[in-house]
Amino acid sequence: MNERDLAARVGETMFAADRASRDFMGMELVSCEPGRAVLRMTVRESMLNGHDICHGGLIFTLADSTFAFACNSRNNVTVAAGCSIEFLKPVQRGDVLTCEGIEKTLQGRHGIYDMTVTNQAGETVAMFRGKSTQIKGNVVAGLA
Amino acid sequence: MNERDLAARVGETMFAADRASRDFMGMELVSCEPGRAVLRMTVRESMLNGHDICHGGLIFTLADSTFAFACNSRNNVTVAAGCSIEFLKPVQRGDVLTCEGIEKTLQGRHGIYDMTVTNQAGETVAMFRGKSTQIKGNVVAGLA
Amino acid sequence: MNERDLAARVGETMFAADRASRDFMGMELVSCEPGRAVLRMTVRESMLNGHDICHGGLIFTLADSTFAFACNSRNNVTVAAGCSIEFLKPVQRGDVLTCEGIEKTLQGRHGIYDMTVTNQAGETVAMFRGKSTQIKGNVVAGLA
Amino acid sequence: MNERDLAARVGETMFAADRASRDFMGMELVSCEPGRAVLRMTVRESMLNGHDICHGGLIFTLADSTFAFACNSRNNVTVAAGCSIEFLKPVQRGDVLTCEGIEKTLQGRHGIYDMTVTNQAGETVAMFRGKSTQIKGNVVAGLA
Numbered sequence: 001m002n003e004r005d006l007a008a009r010v011g012e013t014m015f016a017a018d019r020a021s022r023d024f025m026g027m028e029l030v031s032c033e034p035g036r037a038v039l040r041m042t043v044r045e046s047m048l049n050g051h052d053i054c055h056g057g058l059i060f061t062l063a064d065s066t067f068a069f070a071c072n073s074r075n076n077v078t079v080a081a082g083c084s085i086e087f088l089k090p091v092q093r094g095d096v097l098t099c100e101g102i103e104k105t106l107q108g109r110h111g112i113y114d115m116t117v118t119n120q121a122g123e124t125v126a127m128f129r130g131k132s133t134q135i136k137g138n139v140v141a142g143l144a
Numbered sequence: 145m146n147e148r149d150l151a152a153r154v155g156e157t158m159f160a161a162d163r164a165s166r167d168f169m170g171m172e173l174v175s176c177e178p179g180r181a182v183l184r185m186t187v188r189e190s191m192l193n194g195h196d197i198c199h200g201g202l203i204f205t206l207a208d209s210t211f212a213f214a215c216n217s218r219n220n221v222t223v224a225a226g227c228s229i230e231f232l233k234p235v236q237r238g239d240v241l242t243c244e245g246i247e248k249t250l251q252g253r254h255g256i257y258d259m260t261v262t263n264q265a266g267e268t269v270a271m272f273r274g275k276s277t278q279i280k281g282n283v284v285a286g287l288a
Numbered sequence: 289m290n291e292r293d294l295a296a297r298v299g300e301t302m303f304a305a306d307r308a309s310r311d312f313m314g315m316e317l318v319s320c321e322p323g324r325a326v327l328r329m330t331v332r333e334s335m336l337n338g339h340d341i342c343h344g345g346l347i348f349t350l351a352d353s354t355f356a357f358a359c360n361s362r363n364n365v366t367v368a369a370g371c372s373i374e375f376l377k378p379v380q381r382g383d384v385l386t387c388e389g390i391e392k393t394l395q396g397r398h399g400i401y402d403m404t405v406t407n408q409a410g411e412t413v414a415m416f417r418g419k420s421t422q423i424k425g426n427v428v429a430g431l432a
Numbered sequence: 433m434n435e436r437d438l439a440a441r442v443g444e445t446m447f448a449a450d451r452a453s454r455d456f457m458g459m460e461l462v463s464c465e466p467g468r469a470v471l472r473m474t475v476r477e478s479m480l481n482g483h484d485i486c487h488g489g490l491i492f493t494l495a496d497s498t499f500a501f502a503c504n505s506r507n508n509v510t511v512a513a514g515c516s517i518e519f520l521k522p523v524q525r526g527d528v529l530t531c532e533g534i535e536k537t538l539q540g541r542h543g544i545y546d547m548t549v550t551n552q553a554g555e556t557v558a559m560f561r562g563k564s565t566q567i568k569g570n571v572v573a574g575l576a
Contacts, residue, residue, distance in 0.1 A: 015194075016194075018193045018194040047164050050159075061202060061205065080231070
C-alpha cells in the first residue's frame with residue numbers, strides 16, 4: 001500500500017472509533033494524507049457561550065482532533081507531547097470552520113504540527129501548534 | 145452587595161447564558177467566589193476518542209470555562225489573553241472531573257489564573273494556566 | 289520612504305539601542321524587512337550549561353529578539369502578548385544559529401509571528417511562536 | 433545521605449558545571465532542596481534591550497535554570513518537555529530578581545514545576561511553568 005492510501009486508511013480507521021470528534025462535535029474528516037489532515041465543523045447554537053460566540057474550548061477541540069489525524073497519518077502511533085493555541089477572531093453561530101494540520105518537522109520520533117482554523121470567509125480564527133512523540137505500535141495493524 | 149454575593153451572582157448569570165458549558169458539555173457550576181471558581185463534569189461515552197479515553201479538547205473546555213468564571217468573578221468583564229495546558233493522566237468514561245480555578249495574581253487589568261482538573265480519586269489529570277485582561281463593562285449591570 | 293527602507297531603518301534603530309541582543313549576546317542583525325527579520329548568533333563556551341550544550345534560555349533569547357524586530361518592522365510600536373517555544377535538537381559550542389521570523393497573520397493590532405532557529409547544517413533546533421499587540425507610537429519618529 | 437543533603441549536593445554539582453547560569457548570566461544558587469530551588473540574579477546594564485528594560489529572554493533564562501535545578505533535585509536526570517512563560521511587569525536595571533521553583537506534581541517520570549520570578553519589592557514579574565520527564569541516570573553518581 002502506498003503512503004497516500006495508507007494515510008487515508010489510517011484516517012478512516014481513527015475517525016470510525018472517535019465518537020467525540022464524529023458524533024458529539026459533529027466534525028467531518030475531509031482528508032488525511034501523509035503529514036497532513038483537514039477536518040471541518042459547523043458551529044451550532046449549542047456550542048455558544050454566554051457572549052453568544054463559540055466556546056474557545058470547542059475550537060481547541062477541532063484543532064486537537066486535526067493534530068491527532070495529521071501526526072498519526074504515517075501509521076505510527078503518535079501522541080501529543082504539548083500544544084499551544086492562539087485565538088484570533090470570534091466565531092459565530094453557523095460559521096463553518098475548516099482546520100488544516102500540516103507537519104512542519106519530523107526528526108526521529110518528534111514532530112511539530114501547525115493547525116490553522118479558518119472560517120467560511122477564509123479568515124484565520126485560531127492557530128494551534130502541537131508537538132508530537134511516536135510511541136510503539138501501528139494505528140492500523142497488518143500494513144506497512 | 146458584598147464581594148462574595150456579587151461573585152455568586154456573576155456566576156449564576158454567566159452560567160445561565162452559557163449553553164456550551166451547561167447543556168452541551170453538561171458541566172455543573174459548583175461555586176463562584178472572588179477570584180475562584182469550581183466546575184464539575186462527568187465524562188460520558190460520547191466524549192471518548194478512538195483510544196477510548198476522553199478527548200483532550202473536552203478537558204481543555206472544562207478548564208477554559210472554569211477560567212472564565214474565576215476571572216470574571218469580580219464583575220469586571222475579563223477576557224482570555226492566552227493559555228497553556230498540560231495533560232497528566234488519561235481520563236476514562238464515567239470519571240467525574242472537578243476543576244478548581246484560582247487567581248494567582250491580579251495586577252491592574254492583568255491576571256494569572258491556575259486551573260487544576262482532578263478526577264474522583266483526587267488525582268490531577270490536567271493543569272491549565274490562563275492569562276486574563278479586563279476590558280470595559282460589568283458582567284452584571286447595575287451592581288457595584 | 290518605502291516600506292522596505294522603513295523596515296531596514298527601524299531595524300538599525302532598534303538594534304543600536306539593544307545592548308542585550310548586540311553586546312551581551314553577540315547577535316548580528318542580518319535583515320529587517322516588512323513582517324520579517326533575520327538574526328544570527330554564534331554559541332560561545334560561556335553559553336553552555338552543565339550538559340555542555342547551549343542553555344535553552346539563550347536560544348529563546350535569540351528567537352525573542354528576532355520576534356521583536358519582525359513585529360516592529362512596520363514602524364508601529366508592538367509588544368509581545370504571549371509566546372511558546374519548542375526545543376528540537378541540542379545546540380553545541382561553536383554552532384552558528386540563524387533565526388528567521390515571519391509574520392503569519394496581522395489582523396488589526398494583533399499578529400502571529402513564527403520564528404525558526406536553524407544551525408549551520410540547516411537543521412531546525414527550535415521553533416518559537418509569538419503573539420503581538422500594537423500599542424501607540426512609532427519606533428522611528430518623523431517617518432510615515 | 434538524606435534527601436535534603438542529596439538535593440544540596442546535586443545543586444552544587446550542577447551549578448559548578450553550568451557556565452551559562454553562573455558566569456555568563458551571573459546567577460547565584462540560593463538553595464536546592466527536594467522538589468524546590470531558588471536562584472537570584474541582578475539585572476545589569478548589559479541585559480537591557482532598546483526599551484531600556486531587561487530583555488525578556490534573560491528573565492526566561494533565569495526561570496529555565498531554576499526549573500532545571502528543581503526538577504533534578506532528587507538526583508534523577510530530568511529534562512524539560514515543554515514550558516510556558518507569562519511576563520507581568522517590566523524589569524529595570526539594578527533590579528534583583530529571585531526565582532523560586534516548586535514541584536506541583538510528580539507522577540511517575542512526569543512532573544510539573546512552577547517558577548515565580550519576583551523583584552526586590554516582592555512584586556511578581558514573571559511566571560513560568562515547566563513540564564519535565566525523567567530519563568535514565570543520576571546527576572551525581574555513586575549516591576542513593
